[in-house]
Each structure stands twice: as structure tokens, then as C-alpha cells.
Amino acid sequence: MYKFVDLKPFRKPVFLKQIHRRTLCLEKEEMGEDEQQEVGYQIDLGNLTAFDPHHQFSSVPDNREDLVKECIAHGTKLIQAVADALFNLPSTEDASGPIVSLPPPSTKLPREKPLPKPKPPTKWEVFAKKKGIQNRKKDKLVYDEQTSSWKRRHGYDRVNDDNDIPIIEAKMTDEPGVDPFAKRRSEKKQRVEKQEKNRLHNLKEASKVGALPSHVQLAATALPITGTQTAPRKVSKDELQNVAGMAATSTASGGKFDKKLAGEKPPKHEKKYRKFLPVVEGSGMGSLEKQQSDKILNKLMAKNSHEILNVGKAVDMYNAKSDKKRRNQQGKSSSTSSKLKVKKSPYKNASKKKSSSKGKSK
Amino acid sequence: MRPLDESETTQVFEKLFKFTGNNLKNIVESPSHEGPDQTPGRYCFRLHKNRVYYVSESLVKRATNIKRENLVALGTNIGKFTKSGKFHLTIQALNLLAANAKHKVWLKPTSEMSFLYGNDVIKGGLGRITDNINAYDGVVVFSMSDVALGFGIAAKSTQDCRKMDPNGLVVIRQADTGEYLRNQEDL
Numbered sequence: 001m002y003k004f005v006d007l008k009p010f011r012k013p014v015f016l017k018q019i020h021r022r023t024l025c026l027e028k029e030e031m032g033e034d035e036q037q038e039v040g041y042q043i044d045l046g047n048l049t050a051f052d053p054h055h056q057f058s059s060v061p062d063n064r065e066d067l068v069k070e071c072i073a074h075g076t077k078l079i080q081a082v083a084d085a086l087f088n089l090p091s092t093e094d095a096s097g098p099i100v101s102l103p104p105p106s107t108k109l110p111r112e113k114p115l116p117k118p119k120p121p122t123k124w125e126v127f128a129k130k131k132g133i134q135n136r137k138k139d140k141l142v143y144d145e146q147t148s149s150w151k152r153r154h155g156y157d158r159v160n161d162d163n164d165i166p167i168i169e170a171k172m173t174d175e176p177g178v179d180p181f182a183k184r185r186s187e188k189k190q191r192v193e194k195q196e197k198n199r200l201h202n203l204k205e206a207s208k209v210g211a212l213p214s215h216v217q218l219a220a221t222a223l224p225i226t227g228t229q230t231a232p233r234k235v236s237k238d239e240l241q242n243v244a245g246m247a248a249t250s251t252a253s254g255g256k257f258d259k260k261l262a263g264e265k266p267p268k269h270e271k272k273y274r275k276f277l278p279v280v281e282g283s284g285m286g287s288l289e290k291q292q293s294d295k296i297l298n299k300l301m302a303k304n305s306h307e308i309l310n311v312g313k314a315v316d317m318y319n320a321k322s323d324k325k326r327r328n329q330q331g332k333s334s335s336t337s338s339k340l341k342v343k344k345s346p347y348k349n350a351s352k353k354k355s356s357s358k359g360k361s362k
Numbered sequence: 363m364r365p366l367d368e369s370e371t372t373q374v375f376e377k378l379f380k381f382t383g384n385n386l387k388n389i390v391e392s393p394s395h396e397g398p399d400q401t402p403g404r405y406c407f408r409l410h411k412n413r414v415y416y417v418s419e420s421l422v423k424r425a426t427n428i429k430r431e432n433l434v435a436l437g438t439n440i441g442k443f444t445k446s447g448k449f450h451l452t453i454q455a456l457n458l459l460a461a462n463a464k465h466k467v468w469l470k471p472t473s474e475m476s477f478l479y480g481n482d483v484i485k486g487g488l489g490r491i492t493d494n495i496n497a498y499d500g501v502v503v504f505s506m507s508d509v510a511l512g513f514g515i516a517a518k519s520t521q522d523c524r525k526m527d528p529n530g531l532v533v534i535r536q537a538d539t540g541e542y543l544r545n546q547e548d549l
């Protein structure tokens with residue numbers, strides 16, 4: 001049995017890690033009261049956490065670094081406790097090592113969302129309570145005497161299907177000329193409508209309190225979801241005008257024959273409208289025409305910019321220059337007097353030379 | 363009379379560009395020297411009765427005083443828009459094009475008359491031709507004495523021209539100065 005040498009509240013001896021873990025487990029149980037506070041950690045293996053509820057700073061250190069060091073030291077102890085508990089769990093062997101399945105967590109985390117509000121009772125619930133009607137469980141299968149078989153209560157081939165009745169006997173109260181089948185159908189429709197109305201009413205009541213069922217709440221995207229308040233988007237006047245204009249002209253005839261509203265102004269341009277620049281540039285505004293023509297000119301130039309550099313010509317000029325150089329070198333070796341040679345400036349326009357030469361050849 | 367709108371301007375510029383290339387800038391942005399004004403404006407394009415005119419701004423200002431029905435023409439007529447909205451250059455644009463042409467063709471004296479009568483240019487009539495003409499480029503036709511005769515479209519590139527037989531078509535005529543006599547009513 002090992003005894004802890006140091007009895008200070010949060011300083012465990014360093015050789016703790018070297019102690020065999022199994023015996024440590026036993027020790028924790030056999031601890032005396034002095035050491036209780038040392039190993040009174042609450043270990044939650046499901047969340048892999050350890051919590052020391054009895055921790056106190058004997059003396060709060062002055063600067064932050066010392067505080068941090070102390071906390072880290074204590075934290076290592078806690079982590080050690082978690083590791084010990086982890087290794088004590090029964091493990092299964094696997095290719096990569098022992099695998100341990102963690103127990104469910106014991107710490108209860110707080111709720112993320114607030115408690116749901118109690119639903120207000122529906123119309124039927126109110127009525128049932130008042131009358132004392134109890135809810136009775138219904139079976140899915142019902143015995144049908146006519147066919148002496150068990151048929152389902154709802155759905156395909158059901159018991160008491162309204163459409164299956166071949167003959168309806170006329171009662172004394174029936175008027176002649178009234179179709180009883182049609183009457184049945186319309187009555188059913190009315191019942192269904194009434195039910196739908198009641199359902200919507202119940203939902204409204206619930207939404208007033210804020211207790212809508214969650215799927216309905218999500219579907220109603222216009223309403224803010226509980227917990228977050230999204231501000232409704234304010235539509236500006238220009239946006240509204242734009243949208244109104246688009247909507248007004250999105251009819252088959254472009255909105256020409258629609259009835260105008262009370263305060264609506266007539267359209268600014270009655271028929272087809274083409275806007276032209278002013279004939280003579282006024283003194284007030286800048287030169288729109290110049291801008292327009294410049295823009296078009298630049299676009300055109302840019303489109304044909306690949307033709308600006310005449311690659312063929314550049315190559316020919318280069319070749320001609322190199323030819324001349326070669327000829328000059330040969331000429332020097334053949335030693336004719338430079339005075340007799342015709343001096344040709346290398347900077348003459350190559351194209352002029354070319355076109356003239358071409359002309360002569362023709 | 364009104365200025366051209368964007369689509370019309372693009373059409374006109376593109377047609378001019380075929381003949382002038384980068385010299386189009388000179389045409390569009392040249393300052394005018396006409397008129398008694400202190401600061402004459404630039405040259406601009408105006409549309410009147412489907413005809414495009416190249417006028418200086420000072421002239422335009424004065425022309426606004428004339429009634430639309432009474433105004434016949436102003437400045438230089440360079441072309442007209444057809445009923446289907448396409449733009450064609452007319453012979454009156456010759457001066458403008460000749461000054462800023464990129465590709466030129468010189469005719470022999472013998473074939474000048476043929477061209478002025480409205481025929482296309484064959485290789486036998488070709489005196490000189492500028493280099494690096496591509497097929498279907500705009501070309502201005504001159505006589506040997508550097509008098510502008512008309513303009514047209516090059517049927518073949520310069521390289522192909524050399525290889526062609528002497529009766530092959532070199533320039534498809536679009537306009538020539540003989541039109542001043544032939545089509546007096548149209549202009």
C-alpha cells in the first residue's frame with residue numbers, strides 16, 4: 001500500500017504517474033479523509049471530463065503567469081485522473097490498440113433552447129372536457145358482418161365505405177328530385193371543411209401564445225423563429241418603383257391596356273421612344289456625343305488591335321537588315337572603294353523601298 | 363437632322379475602319395478649320411433623311427436654323443442608311459477616305475477609263491499596290507498621278523495578286539468618280 005508523502009491540498013508527488021494504475025484505483029477507495037479532497041474529483045467519462053469541487057487557491061498569485069502555471073499544474077492532475085479512469089474500463093483488442101466504449105455522460109448540460117410553451121387546448125379538447133368525454137382507443141381492424149371478414153377501419157377496402165352503398169332507401173322526409181348520393185357527398189365535404197377551419201383556428205390560438213408545433217413554425221418562414229429576431233427587410237422607394245414598373249409591363253401587351261389606378265400618372269412616352277443626343281451641343285452639359293463616339297472608336301480599335309502590329313512587315317524589315325549586314329561584310333572583303341559605293345541609309349522607310357521595288361517589278 | 367445613335371455610329375465607324383484602319387482616329391477627332399468662329403469645334407456626323415453627313419460643329423449650329431424639309435444637305439455626305447438599316451459609303455466620301463487610306467491601289471493609265479465607267483479592276487490594269495492587303499479589305503483606287511478615282515474591296519490579298527493570271531479580278535469597285543455623271547439624281 002502506497003501512502004502519499006505530501007499532504008498539501010493540491011500538490012501530488014511527482015511519482016504518481018509511475019504508480020501502477022490498477023492499484024491507484026484501489027487506493028482511491030481506501031483513502032483516508034485527509035486525502036479525500038485530493039481525489040474527490042468528479043469524473044464524467046461520457047464527456048471525458050474531471051471536475052474538482054473542492055479546489056481552493058491557498059494564496060492567489062500576483063501575476064498572471066504564476067496563476068497560469070498553477071492552473072496548468074492542477075489541470076494535469078485532473079487529466080491524469082481521467083486517463084486513469086479511462087484505462088480502468090474494460091477494453092476490447094483491435095488492430096490499432098485497445099478500444100474502450102465510454103459510459104453515458106453523467107453531467108447534465110443546460111438546455112439550448114427555452115422550454116416549450118404549453119399548448120392551449122383545442123376546441124375539441126375544451127368541449128370534451130366540458131362534456132366529460134373520454135378518449136377511447138380504436139382498433140385498426142374492424143369486423144365487417146356483411147363480408148364476415150376483418151377489414152381495416154381507414155384506407156383501401158375499408159369498412160363502412162361511403163362510396164360502396166348501392167341503394168339508399170328513401171325516407172318520408174326526403175323531397176323527390178334530391179339526389180341522396182350527392183347529398184351525402186356534399187355533407188362530407190362540409191364536414192371536412194369544418195374540420196379544416198377548426199384546425200386552423202387551433203393553430204392560430206397556439207401561435208398567439210407562441211406554442212406552434214415546430215414543423216408549422218418552420219414552414220411559416222415569415223414569422224421569426226423563437227430565439228432569433230430577424231428584422232423585416234425594408235423595401236426602398238426606388239426598389240418598389242422598379243418592381244411596380246416591371247410588374248405593370250409584364251402583361252401580354254406590355255401594360256398598355258391595363259386600367260390605370262386613381263393617382264397613377266400617364267406614361268412619360270406614349271409610343272415607341274428612342275432617345276437621341278441633342279443636335280448641337282449646349283453650353284451647359286459635357287459633350288455626350290464626343291463620349292459616345294470615343295467609346296465606340298476605342299471598342300473598334302481594341303477589337304482590331306491585333307492588326308496594328310504588322311508582323312509580316314516587321315519580319316521582312318528584320319530580314320532585309322540582316323541581309324544587308326551580310327552583304328556589307330562580303331563587300332568589305334571584296335575591297336571596293338567606299339566612295340564608289342552607293343551609300344544607302346539604313347534608316348530609310350522600308351515600306352517605301354518595298355512598294356517601289358514591287359512597282360518596278362510589275 | 364440628328365446625331366447618330368450608338369448602333370448607327372458603330373456601323374459607320376466599322377465601314378470607315380475598313381478603309382482607314384487606325385487613321386479613323388484622325389477622321390473622328392480632327393479639329394475643323396472652317397468658319398469664322400474663334401474656336402471651331404470638331405467634325406461630327408449628323409443624320410438627315412437617312413444620309414450621314416460629315417460636318418464641322420460650327421456649320422451644324424448654323425444649319426439648325428433651316429427647316430427640316432428645306433434642308434437638302436450639309437457638309438460632306440459620306441454615306442446613307444438603306445431601308446433595312448445597313449450603311450453604305452457613297453462616292454462623296456472619297457476625299458475623306460483618300461486622305462486617310464490604309465491600302466491603296468494605283469491604276470495604269472489604260473485602265474483608268476474602264477474603272478471610271480464602272481468596271482472592276484483586273485490585274486492587267488494594276489500599276490502599284492500597297493503591301494499586306496488582306497482579302498476583302500477596303501482599298502482606295504488612285505491613278506498614277508495620285509488622283510483619287512474611287513474605292514472598292516480587294517478581291518485577293520497582295521500575295522495572291524502576284525500569282526494571279528492577268529485577267530483576274532483584283533478590286534471589286536464600290537464607288538468611282540464617274541458616278542457623279544452617271545447617278546446625278548441619286549446623289
